[in-house]
Amino acid sequence: MKIDCRDLACPRPVIETKKALENLKGNEKLEILLNSQASKENVIRFLKSLNLEFYVNDLDDESVVSIVKYGNMDQIQEQNLQDYNVLFLKSDKVGEGELGKNLMLGFLKTLKDLPSKPKKILCVNDSVLINTDCSHMAFEAMKELENLGIEIYSCGACLEFFGKSADLKIGKIGNAYEILNELFGKAKIISL
Structure with a gap:
């Protein structure tokens, strides 16, 4: 699956990534196209909060973030928020x-x-x-x-x-x- 998040205003790239991950089937690959440094950093931080492995391919003014979904995404939770x-x-x-x-x-x-x-x-x-x-x-x-x-x-x-x-x-x-x-x-x- 590939999603095009180029030129999307914050926080759309993170939201679109979250939706795509929820719809991804086991062992299916997700590619996220981005063309803003802010969007790239936000998507990467979001993926890290889910403890997902991914890799980033930077091309000129664009980046492609790739993830392979292993197992059941229902088991992946964002970091628990503690009182602070x-x-x-x-x-x-x-x-x-x-x-x-x-x-x-x-x-x-x-x-x-x-x-x-x-x-x-x-x-x-x-x-x-x-x-x-x-x-x-x-x-x-x-x-x-x-x-x-x-x-x-x-x-x-x-x-x-x-x-x-x-x-x-x-x-x-x-x-x-x-x-x-x-x-x-x-x-x-x-x-x-």
Whole structure:
């Protein structure tokens, strides 16, 4: 089976991959055609969450991810979500103007000293810019959090909107499927 996920907006490539896997018969091969770095990383992370073996063939501006389904896919489950905290950032500031930028910096710097840190930080809208620009006032604070082991994800569609997909310096490219899984999972969501 082959599915064409080229030019599909996030999170469609992950959703189409999930549907195709559910319909795949035993020992049948699935090929996923992709032409965006964000989509490729999101599909790969999704397949890893299912503990599936796959291989990637990169061709010029496209990639083909191939999987062979062995056994019963009903036995494959995504990672169980445990109780943990997730920080959801919708902006690169908390409030407006210079005060808002200073507040974001203060919150991120203080976060590293808290006894209960988030497991993940999910960045959407212009908060993704913190992770792409070394000169952003909150960049170093976010980098410190990553160095502490906090998983940081920047929305792939947001990065593409700002033309910053290739500039990501902190964390990984995320997608709406993962973000919604967190928001509706067992995680406690803290939003700034």
